[in-house]
Amino acid sequence: MSAATTPARTGAGAAKPGGAGRTALRALQIVLLPILLIGLWWAASIASGVYYLPTPGEIAATFVEVWGSQRLADDVLPSVGRLFGGFALGTVGGVGLGIVLGLSSRIRAVLEPVLEFFRAIPPPVLVPLLMLFVGVNTTMKLAVIVSGCIWPILLNTIEGVRAVDPVLIDTCRCYGIRGRRWLTTLVLRSASPQIMAGMRQGLSIAIILMVISEMFASSSGLGYTIIQFQRTFAIPEMWSGILLLGLLGFLLSVLFGFAERKVLKWYNGVRAAARGE
Amino acid sequence: MLDVTGLQKIYPGQHGDVEALRDLTFHLGDGELACLVGPSGCGKTTLLKCIAGLMRPTSGSVELAGEQVTGPPRDMAVVFQEYGRSLFPWLRVRDNVELPLKEKRLSKARRRELSDEALDAVGLLKSAGAYPWQLSGGMQQRVAIARAIAYEPRVLLMDEPFAAVDAQTRADLEDLIRTLWKRFSMTVLFVTHDIDEAVYLGQRVLVMSSSPTIIQDDVAIDLPDERDQISTRGEHRFAELRTRIYAEIRNASQPQEAGKQQAAAAE
Numbered sequence: 001m002s003a004a005t006t007p008a009r010t011g012a013g014a015a016k017p018g019g020a021g022r023t024a025l026r027a028l029q030i031v032l033l034p035i036l037l038i039g040l041w042w043a044a045s046i047a048s049g050v051y052y053l054p055t056p057g058e059i060a061a062t063f064v065e066v067w068g069s070q071r072l073a074d075d076v077l078p079s080v081g082r083l084f085g086g087f088a089l090g091t092v093g094g095v096g097l098g099i100v101l102g103l104s105s106r107i108r109a110v111l112e113p114v115l116e117f118f119r120a121i122p123p124p125v126l127v128p129l130l131m132l133f134v135g136v137n138t139t140m141k142l143a144v145i146v147s148g149c150i151w152p153i154l155l156n157t158i159e160g161v162r163a164v165d166p167v168l169i170d171t172c173r174c175y176g177i178r179g180r181r182w183l184t185t186l187v188l189r190s191a192s193p194q195i196m197a198g199m200r201q202g203l204s205i206a207i208i209l210m211v212i213s214e215m216f217a218s219s220s221g222l223g224y225t226i227i228q229f230q231r232t233f234a235i236p237e238m239w240s241g242i243l244l245l246g247l248l249g250f251l252l253s254v255l256f257g258f259a260e261r262k263v264l265k266w267y268n269g270v271r272a273a274a275r276g277e
Numbered sequence: 278m279l280d281v282t283g284l285q286k287i288y289p290g291q292h293g294d295v296e297a298l299r300d301l302t303f304h305l306g307d308g309e310l311a312c313l314v315g316p317s318g319c320g321k322t323t324l325l326k327c328i329a330g331l332m333r334p335t336s337g338s339v340e341l342a343g344e345q346v347t348g349p350p351r352d353m354a355v356v357f358q359e360y361g362r363s364l365f366p367w368l369r370v371r372d373n374v375e376l377p378l379k380e381k382r383l384s385k386a387r388r389r390e391l392s393d394e395a396l397d398a399v400g401l402l403k404s405a406g407a408y409p410w411q412l413s414g415g416m417q418q419r420v421a422i423a424r425a426i427a428y429e430p431r432v433l434l435m436d437e438p439f440a441a442v443d444a445q446t447r448a449d450l451e452d453l454i455r456t457l458w459k460r461f462s463m464t465v466l467f468v469t470h471d472i473d474e475a476v477y478l479g480q481r482v483l484v485m486s487s488s489p490t491i492i493q494d495d496v497a498i499d500l501p502d503e504r505d506q507i508s509t510r511g512e513h514r515f516a517e518l519r520t521r522i523y524a525e526i527r528n529a530s531q532p533q534e535a536g537k538q539q540a541a542a543a544e
């Protein structure tokens with residue numbers, strides 16, 4: 001019977017990345033297209049000579065200059081902080097409410113129509129309203145972010161909770177697993193693939209709304225700064241802001257990917273096993 | 278110990294109701310090892326779920342140690358037919374085995390001891406750190422069995438637990454169940470479709486008819502208590518018993534007549 005454990009071992013070993021050659025190849029694959037695009041841009045901006053299209057070199061220089069020190073602390077970090085805050089609140093709210101709704105078909109029947117209505121409202125239109133009610137402050141900005149990113153998280157959580165395997169539910173009942181352990185070991189873990197999918201969507205919505213929440217009547221933040229550059233025709237500065245947003249989104253997506261792989265290691269394993277790998 | 282009286286279960290459905298169990302009555306004594314055989318779809322799983330308190334019967338009752346079963350009783354472990362789906366894929370094998378023990382508030386050392394013992398008994402101690410999806414079907418089934426025996430239940434229900442294991446492992450597990458049953462004096466109800474297995478394992482074999490389901494026969498297995506895979510299976514009495522049960526099951530496959538006969542006999 002000891003021999004039977006060997007396939008498991010080799011399976012785990014094969015999942016590890018290959019040699020240095022493979023890593024180098026992968027790195028090349030990642031940077032190849034960006035380099036090509038930057039080259040194209042360069043050629044285009046030099047050839048056209050249009051004022052609105054600065055060269056990548058100019059943008060890079062401006063980037064360091066604009067976002068180097070003061071603005072990083074004054075505008076960028078507070079924005080990113082609000083982004084994380086709003087996303088965290090949206091996740092807690094979406095997962096919490098999603099579990100309640102996923103578990104109880106009665107509550108779902110009552111709340112679903114109302115939720116569909118609120119979900120249909122595009123969050124940016126809430127900005128003027130929230131400005132009137134709570135004023136132009138952090139609370140308003142967080143509320144805008146939450147109002148957008150909560151929906152995919154909520155809906156995916158409901159779906160995930162409803163899809164918990166009935167055999168596992170019976171197993172928990174039979175072995176007396178209930179309360180907090182039931183919630184964390186059974187419900188949350190088995191809904192985690194859907195929750196993570198919802199969070200990924202929620203994160204990109206949160207970034208968009210972080211910018212939008214700062215575009216109206218604000219006096220600081222990433223969104224505000226970019227709008228300000230645009231209004232004053234500070235073109236390279238504006239481009240550098242867009243570049244910063246792109247990089248921010250990319251970085252967050254990579255970080256999220258790391259977390260996702262860790263949390264859903266079991267899920268990817270199950271799927272690979274089902275495919276017969 | 279376990280009293281099943283007039284048990285009936287009807288599944289309501291859109292295309293008419295399904296009567297999975299018609300009228301089951303039997304008694305299991307404390308510490309008895311009984312096997313349940315019957316054709317596929319006759320309601321074995323349904324019966325087990327009613328006994329485990331996972332499902333309410335339409336009528337009739339299940340009593341455990343004199344108390345009506347309305348929800349899952351304490352000290353009862355179940356090995357589900359869908360063994361693969363009954364393991365938590367996000368927990369390693371050992372954590373799967375120890376999870377119910379945590380709920381029992383056993384100390385870490387004691388949990389470790391019980392899981393080591395149970396995993397060793399099913400020959401999976403080396404796979405304690407693997408995830409269930411890294412194991413073969415038969416190994417997953419053995420994890421589910423290990424989880425049930427580590428729980429130290431007073432009543433153990435098993436639903437075709439050896440369906441996915443090879444003949445040698447199966448023989449080992451059969452002997453393991455008998456050893457554990459004697460050691461812990463559990464009451465065991467063991468569902469199988471393998472008649473030889475039922476005769477080899479049980480003190481009693483309950484034969485279920487096909488739908489509409491009743492207990493068609495209750496055969497006492499008067500083989501010596503010490504059983505051995507080779508000599509017991511070679512005994513003349515073993516062959517007699519299996520022939521008798523085999524004939525019963527064949528009867529059961531002609532549902533209408535068997536049902537009528539039995540109904541007539543019951544009245």
Ligand SMILES: Nc1ncnc2c1ncn2[C@@H]1O[C@H](COP(=O)(O)OP(=O)(O)OP(=O)(O)O)[C@@H](O)[C@H]1O
Nearest residue numbers: 288290295297316317318319320321322323324358
């Ligand atoms: N949830 C359900 N809803 C409706 N009908 C069901 C349900 N579960 C089982 N049945 C029906 O009840 C009958 C008995 O099913 P059950 O699973 O108890 O049989 P079984 O004896 O365990 O079969 P097998 O040996 O194949 O495992 C079958 O006819 C089945 O179609």
Ligand SMILES: [Mg+2]
Nearest residue numbers: 321322358436
């Ligand atoms: Mg069954």
